[in-house]
Amino acid sequence: MHLKGVLVEDQKKDTILSAGNLSVNITDWFFLKDKIELKYLGLQDAYIHLQRSDSVWMHQFLIDYFSPPGNKIESQKQNKIDLAIKKVDLKNILIKQDDGWYGQNMMLYLGALNVSPKEVDFNNNRIELASIFIDRPHFAIKGYKGNKPYQKKVVQSGTQENQIHRSSNGIGINGRFLPIKFLW
Numbered sequence: 001m002h003l004k005g006v007l008v009e010d011q012k013k014d015t016i017l018s019a020g021n022l023s024v025n026i027t028d029w030f031f032l033k034d035k036i037e038l039k040y041l042g043l044q045d046a047y048i049h050l051q052r053s054d055s056v057w058m059h060q061f062l063i064d065y066f067s068p069p070g071n072k073i074e075s076q077k078q079n080k081i082d083l084a085i086k087k088v089d090l091k092n093i094l095i096k097q098d099d100g101w102y103g104q105n106m107m108l109y110l111g112a113l114n115v116s117p118k119e120v121d122f123n124n125n126r127i128e129l130a131s132i133f134i135d136r137p138h139f140a141i142k143g144y145k146g147n148k149p150y151q152k153k154v155v156q157s158g159t160q161e162n163q164i165h166r167s168s169n170g171i172g173i174n175g176r177f178l179p180i181k182f183l184w
Contacts, residue, residue: 020045053100103146111136
């Protein structure tokens with residue numbers, strides 16, 4: 001399959017994906033096999049924009065649409081996919097993530113990324129690469145005050161004198177903060 005001029009928008013008509021070319025080569029009769037072989041995945045001149053200003057990502061409707069119905073834990077156990085990927089070829093890719101909820105924006109640009117996996121096992125979270133080539137990578141991150149309301153978390157253990165407090169300053173025990181950072 002080769003698509004030119006791909007555009008995916010969220011429900012507010014903001015761009016999620018804009019791509020000049022999207023190519024996929026998959027095994028014949030993949031729907032009748034236990035193991036799907038993705039021979040080639042190519043993406044060229046692409047802009048991917050992930051964003052949110054509250055606790056829900058703007059692309060969540062897509063995740064919900066393609067998720068299996070019913071009990072998600074049971075569905076995940078039953079629907080494990082055996083997928084073999086042979087080659088990934090990305091050219092001129094810009095990925096932006098604007099997270100107004102936590103207050104963090106990230107940007108990744110890749111002039112090119114070519115990956116030839118040796119083994120891909122999503123069921124065991126294992127990927128072994130035969131080769132990888134990256135051209136002109138750029139990464140930037142910016143932090144700011146997000147929209148998520150600050151909530152002081154109190155975990156009590158035993159009596160009142162053994163209180164543990166978590167905040168953006170670290171972890172506090174009985175009012176004394178230690179410089180330990182948590183991301184949540």
